[in-house]
Amino acid sequence: MDVLSDVVAVTRTGRPRSAQVRWHAPWGQEFAPVPGSAGFQMILQGSCWLLSPDAEPVRLDAGDVVFLPHGSGHTLADSPETLVTAPACGPDDPQLHDAYASDDVDRSGDGGPVTVVLCGAYQLAPSRAHPLLLTLPDLIHLPARPDRHPELRSAVALLAAELENPRLGTDAVVPALLDTLLLYILRIWFKEQLVREDTTGWAAALNDPPVAAALRAIHRDPAAPWTVAKLAAEAGLSRAPFARRFAMLTGQPPLGYLTWWRMTTAARLLRTSDAPLRSIATRVGYTSEFAFANAFKRSHGTPPGAYRRND
Known part of the structure; x- marks a missing residue:
């Protein structure tokens, strides 16, 4: 089982949102903080600046x-000096909330240079947030380079095409x-x-x-009767060195992570x-429904039946 795919499948919830937005300089757009979400901005045409309250302005060019x-709050603008007067854009903004079957959004300024941005957000379940995601920095910037990340560039181009020209099947293609x-x-x-000598944590663990x-x-098999010794055998190490290595890189002892997962x-x-x-109890390694219910309540603060009903 691919751990990264598993993490995303468990943590993400609901339908992701996206829109292709066209701005004409001068322009500035504030994106309000949205707890429990992850957002992205992809520059398709032109350039702009990303402004954050506690960081230096970052120039973004086509392909970035x-x-x-x-879900940190931030601002995009054609220049760091542009006065941002546009209303904050959050999860309830109708122009970004459901753009699957609409043309791209055009927000005109005074007819200056055009910047086209593919923006969107993923809704995450706080109660299922994987420590891998919690350790990520507030901002990840992947600059465009002609010889790097061809798969990412292709996926961006496909998504932009679907949003700009919706067709049969777009509602299924866009979320995928x-x-x-x-x-x-995340893969990139x-x-x-790995090229950093001081890499630690989940980047090193994976x-x-x-x-x-x-x-x-x-x-692959969370229901298996795992012990530290059995997991050490999978790792090809003896018990004590494995336990130390696992805890150092993931921040949890092996059986602690097993129970959490x-x-x-x-x-x-x-x-x-x-x-x-x-x-469900059997699928996660419990032969007793009673033991499973107790373990689940200790972890989530509510019995499994109540957790399901409160969805």
Whole structure:
């Protein structure tokens, strides 16, 4: 099982949103903070500046991708000196909320140079937020380079084409492309961290052969009767060195992560399926429905039945 794909599948919820927006200079647009979401900006044409309250302005050119994994507030503008008077753009903005079957949005200024941006957001489930995502920086900037990230550029082009010219099947294609974009962005960022000598945490864990082997085993079969010794065998290490290495890179001991992943998987199954509690308990490694219910309540603060009803 691919750990990164698993993480995205469990954490993301609802339908992602996107729109292609065309601005004419001078222009400025504030994007309000949206807790429980992750946003992106992709420059398709022209250039602009990304302005954040606690950081230096960042120039963005055509082909640049910006990912904000924690829904941080920010502003896009044609110049750092432009006075931003546009209303804050949040999750309820109708022009960004559901653009699947509409033409791209045109926000005119005074007829100056045009900047076209593909923007959108993913809704995340806070109760299922994976530590891998929690450790990401507030801003990930992937500058455009002709010889890098061809898959990401292709996915952006496909998404832009669907939004600009909706056709039969667009409602199905757009969410799939948005999920693809999210995975490409994360894949690229984690890969680029490997060239850093001080890389630690989940970027290192996913690319450390012993720890990655143990993570794949847990994700492949969370119901298995795993012990530290069995996971160490998957990793090809003895018990104590494996436990230290796993905890150092992931921030959790092996069995602590196993329990967390089981409960996170159970929460997703409770919200997305009608499977009986006994079946869910079995799928996450509990032979007793009573033991599963107790473990779930300790993890989520509510019994599994109540958690499902409160969806």
